[in-house]
Amino acid sequence: MEYKKTIVITGGAGFIGSHVVRLFVNKYPEYKVINLDKLTYAGNLANLKDVENKPNYRFVKMDICDFDAFLSLMRSEHVDGIIHLAAESHVDRSIKDPFTFARTNVMGTLSLLQAAKLYWESLPEKYDNKMFYHISTDEVYGALEMTHPEGVESPFTTAASSQHHHAYGETFFVETTKYNPHSPYSASKASSDHFVRAFHDTYGMPTIVTNCSNNYGPFQFPEKLIPLFINNIRQRKPLPVYGKGENVRDWLYVEDHARAIDLIFHKGKVAETYNIGGFNEWKNIDIIKVVINTVDRLLGREPGEDMNLITFVTDRLGHDARYAIDSRKLQRELGWEPSLQFEEGIEKTVKWYLENQEWMNNITSGDYEKYYDDMYKNR
Ligand code: NAD
Ligand code: DAU
Numbered sequence: 001m002e003y004k005k006t007i008v009i010t011g012g013a014g015f016i017g018s019h020v021v022r023l024f025v026n027k028y029p030e031y032k033v034i035n036l037d038k039l040t041y042a043g044n045l046a047n048l049k050d051v052e053n054k055p056n057y058r059f060v061k062m063d064i065c066d067f068d069a070f071l072s073l074m075r076s077e078h079v080d081g082i083i084h085l086a087a088e089s090h091v092d093r094s095i096k097d098p099f100t101f102a103r104t105n106v107m108g109t110l111s112l113l114q115a116a117k118l119y120w121e122s123l124p125e126k127y128d129n130k131m132f133y134h135i136s137t138d139e140v141y142g143a144l145e146m147t148h149p150e151g152v153e154s155p156f157t158t159a160a161s162s163q164h165h166h167a168y169g170e171t172f173f174v175e176t177t178k179y180n181p182h183s184p185y186s187a188s189k190a191s192s193d194h195f196v197r198a199f200h201d202t203y204g205m206p207t208i209v210t211n212c213s214n215n216y217g218p219f220q221f222p223e224k225l226i227p228l229f230i231n232n233i234r235q236r237k238p239l240p241v242y243g244k245g246e247n248v249r250d251w252l253y254v255e256d257h258a259r260a261i262d263l264i265f266h267k268g269k270v271a272e273t274y275n276i277g278g279f280n281e282w283k284n285i286d287i288i289k290v291v292i293n294t295v296d297r298l299l300g301r302e303p304g305e306d307m308n309l310i311t312f313v314t315d316r317l318g319h320d321a322r323y324a325i326d327s328r329k330l331q332r333e334l335g336w337e338p339s340l341q342f343e344e345g346i347e348k349t350v351k352w353y354l355e356n357q358e359w360m361n362n363i364t365s366g367d368y369e370k371y372y373d374d375m376y377k378n379r
Helices: 015-027 067-077 091-096 098-121 184-203 225-235 254-267 284-298 328-334 342-355 357-364 367-377
Strands: 005-010 031-037 057-061 081-084 131-137 207-212 214-216 239-242 248-253 273-276 281-283 310-313
Touching (some): 005 015, 005 067, 015 031, 015 254, 031 067, 067 098, 081 098, 081 254, 091 098, 091 184, 098 131, 098 184, 131 184, 131 254, 207 254, 214 254, 225 284, 225 357, 239 284, 248 284, 248 342, 254 273, 254 328, 273 328, 284 310, 284 342, 342 357, 357 367
Parallel strands (some): 005 081, 081 131, 214 248
16 A cells, blocks of 8 residues: 555654554554664553554564664655654663663664655655654753742643642743753753754754653553552552652643644644643642552552552652643644543553553563662662
8 A cells, every 4th residue: 555654653662652653553544654663671562452453553673773774764664754752761760871861862863863864865855744753851941949839729721620730839841941951861852852953953854842741641661650659559569759759740641642742743833842741730749649549449448548658768869849841832833732630541540550460460570570679679
């Protein structure tokens, strides 16, 4: 079949990438969707079982740092668009091993950009109808001040505004907020964002960068707060809360992020930046209590009976106090809003993890055990 477009989605076997691949494969049978992934510890093809036999889906196991292999793929598949999610994504790992983050996030992104440039510039139409869309994070902006530690009413409303609708400070990340990354992870993402913008400004490559807040939902690797805690509560293991649990994050359901990526890939303006967020700030300790109550209730336990698992541990080094995204540009210009109330999103998420125990068991066997011991036992 002749496809209308061929798109490479990097990191498609990871958490967010698998939701983006699923959305594109199902929604656009006229596109060929190539999932390019190295399958690191975080990549898992079981995340895509439901689409693996679709005719418009292809999986390619490749390292984004392999410039020659990627250039050949661009040429042989006549790639029109790249949605780039592949990255090392966990802050705690970046604190232990920053080199891997520089290699994948910085050099890997540069390698994709340079190969895309060579291929697209060799075509008669050059950059027409081409797109390099880079998925970044709100962490590149640094940390916001917590001027309202008890929370005040949020200045933003959305159709899905949650009952809990607090802001913990006066300021929010906007697209023009100066970059000020603090962790090796966010420094590597910031660097990759700069390279993407440089390829637009220098060579005229059509690029877009989006910076999103914390995602949650099915298929997230259980080193991240929400799946780790769901899994531990189920097994009645301690819940390692960093510092006092007062840090604030802005949470977005992963399918809402995937919807935003689809919209921006098709309707976003070249060279623009869009912030994506949930208008949904939570202190860690409050979100942890919601997760405990939800897991307990769904397991038929007394809600709150597992609060005693909360264990305050040594804080993360350089732990950013507060992230909060102002995504009104995306709302105003492209009409995107989060669709789920947080209460609905967390219910769906906890149910999914409890019903997909086999997925969790497969991931948490083997290397994970060692990672878990190293990361948490001596904290
Ligand atoms: P993840 O860790 O779950 O998945 C990353 C994927 O990239 C994995 O499938 C992995 O195998 C693949 N990968 C890693 N190194 C690779 C390499 N060298 N070559 C090819 N593939 C490689 O990550 P995620 O949470 O889904 O995040 C995806 C992207 O979104 C990242 O760029 C991250 O910075 C960004 N982001 C994440 C969040 C979040 O809350 N998770 C929020 C905002 C932005
Ligand atoms: O803001 C977007 C970012 O969100 C993404 O760019 C990252 O890829 C993604 O991992 C996420 O980063 P965080 O560091 O915010 O997520 P994490 O789930 O690791 O931690 C969320 C908060 O919970 C953070 O304040 C640290 C705290 N925490 C985390 C873990 C894993 C704990 O207190 N205990 C834990 O065991």
